[in-house]
Amino acid sequence: MPKFRQRWSEPLATTAHPRSATALPCQACGSTALESFYELNGVPAHSCLLLPTRAQALAFPRGDLELVFCHDCGFIGNARFDIGLNRYSAAYEETQAFSPRFLKFLDEICHDQIRKSGLSPGMTALEIGCGKGEFLTRLCELSGCNGIGLDPGYHPERNQSIAAERMTFIRDLYGPRYAHLQAEYVSCRHTLEHIAPVQEFMRLVRETIGSRRHVSVFFELPDMERVLQTGVFWDVYYEHCTYFTRGSLARLFRAAGFDVIGLYKAYDDQYLMIEAKPAPGPTPSRLPQEDDLASTAALVRRFSKEVELRLQELAAAAQRWRRSGQKVAIWGSGSKSVSLMSSVDLGDTLQAIVDINPHKHGKFLAGSGREIQSPDALTALRPDAVIIMNSIYTEEIRHELASRGLKPELLPL
Numbered sequence: 001m002p003k004f005r006q007r008w009s010e011p012l013a014t015t016a017h018p019r020s021a022t023a024l025p026c027q028a029c030g031s032t033a034l035e036s037f038y039e040l041n042g043v044p045a046h047s048c049l050l051l052p053t054r055a056q057a058l059a060f061p062r063g064d065l066e067l068v069f070c071h072d073c074g075f076i077g078n079a080r081f082d083i084g085l086n087r088y089s090a091a092y093e094e095t096q097a098f099s100p101r102f103l104k105f106l107d108e109i110c111h112d113q114i115r116k117s118g119l120s121p122g123m124t125a126l127e128i129g130c131g132k133g134e135f136l137t138r139l140c141e142l143s144g145c146n147g148i149g150l151d152p153g154y155h156p157e158r159n160q161s162i163a164a165e166r167m168t169f170i171r172d173l174y175g176p177r178y179a180h181l182q183a184e185y186v187s188c189r190h191t192l193e194h195i196a197p198v199q200e201f202m203r204l205v206r207e208t209i210g211s212r213r214h215v216s217v218f219f220e221l222p223d224m225e226r227v228l229q230t231g232v233f234w235d236v237y238y239e240h241c242t243y244f245t246r247g248s249l250a251r252l253f254r255a256a257g258f259d260v261i262g263l264y265k266a267y268d269d270q271y272l273m274i275e276a277k278p279a280p281g282p283t284p285s286r287l288p289q290e291d292d293l294a295s296t297a298a299l300v301r302r303f304s305k306e307v308e309l310r311l312q313e314l315a316a317a318a319q320r321w322r323r324s325g326q327k328v329a330i331w332g333s334g335s336k337s338v339s340l341m342s343s344v345d346l347g348d349t350l351q352a353i354v355d356i357n358p359h360k361h362g363k364f365l366a367g368s369g370r371e372i373q374s375p376d377a378l379t380a381l382r383p384d385a386v387i388i389m390n391s392i393y394t395e396e397i398r399h400e401l402a403s404r405g406l407k408p409e410l411l412p413l
């Protein structure tokens with residue numbers, strides 16, 4: 001039998017002993033009406049940091065997860081998140097930009113954002129947490145605007161764009177020392193979920209904009225509603241210390257002095273998009289999709305059961321592969337696979353972890369200590385089954401496998 005470490009908790013309501021974490025107020029609204037609903041101990045503190053040796057990957061610091069739900073604003077956060085374990089640096093390798101499917105999506109959102117914000121030559125776009133700068137660069141290329149990007153993980157040598165001369169990259173985390181940066185457009189993609197003091201962060205963003213009410217604001221982050229509905233526990237990991245649904249995200253923006261003008265899901269409903277304009281003060285809810293507090297509370301109560309079902313399905317697949325002596329590979333070495341391997345032990349059946357990002361090849365995954373290989377390694381291995389860590393890439397991966405003469409069973413997650 002494959003080993004499964006079942007370490008999530010029952011909802012707090014059925015637990016006799018109170019948890020210290022629930023004494024902490026909500027990071028989004030300050031309420032103390034928090035309910036603990038999911039627990040996972042000893043998970044790798046980072047999942048996108050690549051380690052040069054197996055020993056370093058195995059010894060990588062671990063932290064604990066305890067998801068709490070705020071009954072007043074719907075915010076979900078890891079009550080046991082320890083910022084001291086954060087190590088964001090140039091070794092952080094999060095980019096998905098080696099995937100044609102992802103690049104197409106990036107182009108679509110750039111065109112959409114330029115149309116909505118009116119970005120044009122002479123204007124400036126600021127991106128907080130710009131990663132490798134793909135979005136900001138494409139925005140500058142397509143609109144002719146100037147760009148300012150902030151991220152400790154930016155690699156200037158990888159940016160070959162002709163728009164680079166109109167762009168300034170600051171290899172640092174955003175903070176009060178950058179409150180003077182002025183821009184007509186402020187974006188923040190896949191960053192808010194890495195920030196614990198979200199209320200403080202949003203206030204700072206609002207302060208940076210000041211009285212310039214014409215500024216357009218766009219945030220993109222994972223959607224927690226889908227994770228709760230489907231029990232996809234591999235989308236919950238230590239690096240993500242905060243989780244939002246449409247309602248809780250809108251409430252955070254409104255309380256910080258923004259009016260929410262757009263609120264929707266994208267990328268097969270995996271991502272949450274919010275478009276906002278600065279307002280003189282807090283704004284009242286006015287979009288129907290913000291009204292999700294009761295439905296989120298119901299999903300939170302069911303989450304552990306959904307996770308159990310996903311674990312049982314994976315256990316059944318792993319048992320079947322093991323019995324028939326089949327070889328399995330995982331395609332995708334990002335946070336999802338680190339998270340999957342923290343909960344599921346596929347043992348000897350798992351023969352390879354591959355990724356299309358060449359910057360990851362030959363490096364090791366925190367926690368499991370597995371080496372990341374090029375998809376070319378599968379040509380010799382000839383796996384019987386391939387676990388696809390993000391189902392949105394299924395057709396792209398099926399094509400990549402076929403081009404190597406491979407037709408394994410696919411298990412898209």
Ligand SMILES: [Zn+2]
Binds near residue numbers: 028030073074
């Ligand atoms: Zn709250």
